[in-house]
Amino acid sequence: MNNLFNVYPINDITITKGIGSYVWDDNGVQYLDMYGGHAVISIGHTHPHWVQRIEDQLHKIAFYSNSIKIPLQEELAAKLCQISGKTDYQLFLCNSGAEANENAMKLASFHNGRKKIIAFKKSFHGRTSLAVAATDNQKIVAPVNETENIIFLPFNDEKALEKYFAENGKEISSVIIEGIQGVGGIRIADESFLQKIRSLCDKYGAIYIADSVQCGYGRSGKFFSHDYAGVDADIYTMAKGMGNGFPIGGVLISPKIEAKFGMLGTTFGGNHLACAAALAVLEVIEKENLIEQAKLRGTYLFNRLKSIDGIENLRGKGLMIGFDVPDALKDLRKNLLFNHHIFTGAANPNVIRLLPSLAIAKKQVDEFLDVLKEEIATLSTVVTES
Numbered sequence: 001m002n003n004l005f006n007v008y009p010i011n012d013i014t015i016t017k018g019i020g021s022y023v024w025d026d027n028g029v030q031y032l033d034m035y036g037g038h039a040v041i042s043i044g045h046t047h048p049h050w051v052q053r054i055e056d057q058l059h060k061i062a063f064y065s066n067s068i069k070i071p072l073q074e075e076l077a078a079k080l081c082q083i084s085g086k087t088d089y090q091l092f093l094c095n096s097g098a099e100a101n102e103n104a105m106k107l108a109s110f111h112n113g114r115k116k117i118i119a120f121k122k123s124f125h126g127r128t129s130l131a132v133a134a135t136d137n138q139k140i141v142a143p144v145n146e147t148e149n150i151i152f153l154p155f156n157d158e159k160a161l162e163k164y165f166a167e168n169g170k171e172i173s174s175v176i177i178e179g180i181q182g183v184g185g186i187r188i189a190d191e192s193f194l195q196k197i198r199s200l201c202d203k204y205g206a207i208y209i210a211d212s213v214q215c216g217y218g219r220s221g222k223f224f225s226h227d228y229a230g231v232d233a234d235i236y237t238m239a240k241g242m243g244n245g246f247p248i249g250g251v252l253i254s255p256k257i258e259a260k261f262g263m264l265g266t267t268f269g270g271n272h273l274a275c276a277a278a279l280a281v282l283e284v285i286e287k288e289n290l291i292e293q294a295k296l297r298g299t300y301l302f303n304r305l306k307s308i309d310g311i312e313n314l315r316g317k318g319l320m321i322g323f324d325v326p327d328a329l330k331d332l333r334k335n336l337l338f339n340h341h342i343f344t345g346a347a348n349p350n351v352i353r354l355l356p357s358l359a360i361a362k363k364q365v366d367e368f369l370d371v372l373k374e375e376i377a378t379l380s381t382v383v384t385e386s
């Protein structure tokens with residue numbers, strides 16, 4: 001009997017080692033990781049600086065509660081504000097993406113005393129109560145999570161947003177949006193749409209929450225993908241790339257929102273070990289110029305993908321790229337994994353998501369492209385012959 005609660009459809013692969021953009025299974029088989037362990041691996045698996053910083057910290061102290069001073073938190077907040085360019089924002093540390101979004105929506109509601117939250121079709125914000133309620137997937141919302149406080153509007157529809165604000169503006173606490181929808185299939189928020197959210201939030205006193213859990217931390221070629229719109233959000237939430245696999249989440253908060261004791265809190269958030277991991281990530285991002293790298297590699301990958309016949313609706317920014325797979329190639333992702341040992345991500349229906357480490361080398365991108373072309377050719381031949 002397996003004592004694990006069975007909630008994941010898993011592949012029959014056991015990964016035991018990782019370096020950079022490669023991982024190895026328990027039989028020593030090497031895999032290219034174009035999935036970044038679900039957009040989590042920002043600086044590469046087991047980056048030596050990250051390992052060293054965590055190890056050094058582990059020998060000192062791993063955890064003490066938030067009732068004492070933790071200078072590592074201040075160091076992390078300062079570095080994050082500097083690298084993200086949001087120099088006058090403040091950081092609240094937690095443990096996951098869902099928790100970051102939960103806290104962001106709660107904070108907005110504390111701030112303006114309102115209850116209604118606008119989210120968008122195909123959004124994914126996590127699995128805790130408010131976060132899952134703001135997620136456009138009825139299948140993962142339990143009856144107890146259902147609330148009339150969340151309103152789903154069509155993504156990138158400025159008219160619908162304007163209309164909703166015009167009719168209900170005084171009740172709206174916040175608007176939460178991914179700069180690039182991840183689970184929703186790599187759908188990019190239009191710059192003009194984000195600008196519209198900014199101006200409507202300003203006009204009606206609502207809070208603009210930029211869910212950057214998947215699309216943030218340099219992945220898009222800017223620190224936050226929302227930055228492409230040239231306007232600031234009031235709150236940025238982040239998690240996945242922040243610890244390169246060490247669990248940590250963050251809420252970056254504009255100075256317009258005043259902190260009060262008791263508003264937010266957590267036992268584990270901001271612990272010494274997590275801060276050391278997150279600091280190592282930022283240090284590597286800075287030293288290895290990984291945001292620029294993500295942009296360069298992403299553009300190269302994107303342009304090469306454009307010339308590959310068979311894939312459809314290519315879209316994305318930086319190293320957050322998606323394309324549709326027609327029915328004839330429905331086995332593409334499975335074959336990439338089991339025949340060629342390449343991990344990619346999926347989204348419904350028939351979308352392949354590419355979310356590799358920001359430090360992926362050109363050679364590895366080429367390796368992926370060669371195999372992709374070969375596998376598409378093989379699958380196409382099978383279809384033509386049958």
Ligand SMILES: Cc1ncc(COP(=O)(O)O)c(C=O)c1O
Nearest residue numbers: 096097098124125126182213214
């Ligand atoms: C955009 C977005 N927000 C929030 C989450 C939830 O993050 P976590 O699984 O760390 O709770 C995810 C996870 O996939 C995500 O993609």
